[in-house]
Amino acid sequence: MMTLCPCGSIHDYEVCCGPIIAGTPAPTVEALVRSRYTAFVKCALDHVERTHAPEVRDDFNRADAERVTQQYEWRGLEIRRVTETGDTAKVEFVVRFRREQQELSTISVSGFRRDHGQWLYVNTESSQIAPQRVTKIGRNDPCSCGSGKKAKKCCGVALEVK
Template sequence: MSAAEACPCGRARSYRACCGALHAGAPAPDPESLMRSRYSAFVRGNAAYLLSTWHASTRPLTLALDDPPPRWLGLEIKRTWRIDDHHAGVEFVARFRHGGGSAVRQHERSRFVLEAGRWFYLDGAG
């Protein structure tokens, strides 16, 4: 598989078979998959997907992505946990670089909620 076909989320799958399916409307099977698909949406500049997977109680009205976009360098899932049948968390580190600047690490513990059979991003803390 070429780098252009690989999924940005870091799984050894093509974009089409991985996050691309979620971006096309398939529900994420678990919070980690949703987190990975959201990372891929940032990489691909897909603000509509980011908003659609953000829980209505915390979702902003609009989302302006950086222009020019950062260069995304990778995603590392540190751990996942279930709180109950409808709540879970994912701890991750995403790395990116703006222009020729130093790489930045975004370390977050995100919370997710399951509603009507779909996982949604709720919020995150650094």
């Protein structure tokens, strides 16, 4: 049975982040970022710890991360930009989650390095947390799917998270 990968790739978990979390080196830096996000969703933090660069591995507050994996509801990952320069890379990404009845997102820019073919997390250049704008769609508003029909006659009225 196929399980969609939590990273949002629309691939089966078993061919997306699954193998990387199990120990196969991530083929690209983007794949590493995706797998580290998925590891939070799956409470598989050994993977996150293992893919910290050695000089920052002891900085990883695993106790805090373990709590976060249990407490947050993960809503999705969006990779905004990947800049690769040889064996180093910068990735800008957005993580959406729910915490204490609040929909939140963090926008981060993190640095990565490739050591012996393995992509590793090195640092976070910036990270900002912000509440997400939640807009309520009126019953008679145009449907957000773009059909042109009224929302009540199409996909229905639900909270849309931007």
